[in-house]
Amino acid sequence: MDFSLNEEQRHWQSEARRFSDEEVRPISLARDQIADPRATFDWDIIKKGSKLGFRTLAVPKEWGGHEADFVTQTLVMIELARGDSSVSKTFSQCWKWSHLVAASCTKEQKERFLKPFMEDDGFLLGKGGTEANAGSDNRMPPENDPKAGWKLRAERDGDDWILNGSKMFIANGSVAKLFFVDARTNPDVGIRQGTTMFIIPKDTPGFRIGKVFNKRGWRFYQNGELIFENCRVPNSSVMGEVNGGVKARANDKSEFGDIELAANALGICEDAVGMAMHFAKTYKRAGKYVIDHQLVQLKLNEMYMLTEALRSFVLRTAWERDRKLPDVGNNVLVMNYSQEVVQRVTKANMEIHGPEGCMMHARVDKLIRDALVWTHLAGDTVQRVKVVKRLPDMPLPM
């Protein structure tokens, strides 16, 4: 076995580390502490990171991107998340959808949408699936209820489609310039058969952003409401085929979204471990350095053990995707695992720091709040249950 990184991977890792330490981390806490959820975002950091290639990292070279492999993408996410988890997520959210564009858009659509994305440092991508009454149902449509899932309606009108409805909690909602939107084009069948995916620029008439959600963690990251009121979209903006939206998504075999959350969690863990170690070696309790207490030694051991186990699992999974090995569900398992790891590690960091009178170290608090988000994304029960269908009869050797 060979765990070494190649030159290109090391290059991106060190670029990301430098950007994370010098640019991201210094703004992280201040952004977290802005009360208005629309005001936490910082275009400056996005544009700086974009100039360094982080926004377009996953786009194929043919279209002017860096076509970084999954191991590289993973390394960059870890480094950025160590500076700020939600800044890392804002960049990687664009990679997620550039995988989709590469897999499912026509050449004409790439010309129309990918080109401006490549040229504009402030061009972010988003995708609208979730609705107020359609969350788990989109991920795992129930067999006994074909009406379940998103309700946003698209109806044909000549060469166009007319969209009506709304989407909730959409990532990059208030900042993206282009969205991929799931709509029902046949309401009489289940969403797998009756969904069409539309590519919709932000300034399309009839489309607007509603509420921006105010979250406990990931405060920099923007989750918005997308509202469609007689929004007219040309048929040429359908991704893949009419009623083939779910298939268009399935063409993207990268399973990137799962590795993404696991890699991001690893960045938070590294941050927490570093903070805990520094604190334990610097401060005293009851006359001894904190690290000289067995209690703390055991906690530090647990933090390192979990973090290193997650690192191995994340990078192995990225490596498997790069080699296009059979998908045996590892990408989902590592994502589920990352929830437990990131929450235990950030909590251990808190236990080592302890309360300071009636205050808590603000970054310790932030990491816990960011980790809370994993309960509602990566480790949620639907994801855990759903993957079971993909698991082999017994674990396969690599």
Add this chain to the structure above:
Amino acid sequence: MYDLQLTAEQIEFRDAVRDFVTQEVQPAAIDPKRLEPFEKPLMTDFLDQLSQMGLRGLALPEAAGGAGADLLTCCVLLEEIAAGDVDLAMVLGETALLARAVHDAMNDSQRKRWWPKFDAGERFHLALIARDDDAELGWSYHHAVPADADVIGAPEVVAERDGKGWTINGLAPFVSNAPVAGLFIVQAKIANGSGTVTLLVGRDTKGLSIDDDLPAFGGGGERSRWHHGAMAAVTLKDCKVGEEDVLAADAAHRLLQGLVARRSIQTAAVNVGVARAAYEAAVDYAKMRWQGGAYIVQHQAIGMKLADVAIQLEAARALTMKAAWITDHPEAVSERSVNDLPWHVVARTFTAQSLHRATLEATECFGAMGVMRDMPLQKYVHDTLVLQHSADCDLASPLTVAEAVAGYSRS
């Protein structure tokens, strides 16, 4: 025998508080307009109304105008208040705790001067400024506490004798109830002497100043506020207190004895209230939310979470009530009916650990809404975290139980 049967009177009182909390307090506490901002000002109107219902004097003897409740009853009521708002419960719990102790410690003339003021205004709360010698005890496991051990946030107050009385100087950076206290019980080191003196210091005393409430983020954003109730720094600058406001030494000793343990048990009850609010919200939502072709409560995955939360909640409540009952019946320990353990630590740590996990599980039932600040779930999670990392409950706290088991004694 250990008896959890409440009297008709206790049930009536509990239900009156529960009704008020359910109808008035909780809807206001979880209003998105209150949930979303970082700053959460104390809901003083409700504090006053709960005070009018007699909650400040909950543990005071009936002869002193109180409700004469034992600790177990206090816990039952604090759980009810905390299910609506954790801060109200902590403020009232602290005043009720101190009222019982200080009323007992005062002499007749002190009572005659101070108690009419306590009775007259419902906004007259009590606050204690004293070093807690047991803070961080677990970190000195099987060792004497080092003389120079620095406890972060401990008050530094000195009193100097000056003819007719005392002059007090010092700073207490974190004083529970300071923003609403009418009377401060201040334990100060005696200048140019040994030992301490405990004084009654009115809010209006010249030289006593109370800072604003702690901001959500302090120290230039380096610190997050991490407490419940009402909290502020108190500065004492050349405060003059007459000899008549000095508590007798043995009375002062009695006042502080057992206070930390009682407070911890009350805090465990508050913790149960917070987790109960999360649990009740999750049950309601699971019965209402339709996904996966069923009400989500019908899915095994959700059912198991709710069962686990219910089990943790009942176990924590049982342990909290047991600890309170033992405190009310010390003979149960001396006559060997129950083990001799620091029951406040047992109840407090178990409750804090199990209910943080339970609250996270309750929150997961809400999907993405669990992290949204306009919904109460994320606040419940935070509240249980704060309860798990406080002065009387941290990583090392359980070690005091191990010391008791081993029969280790510092003296």
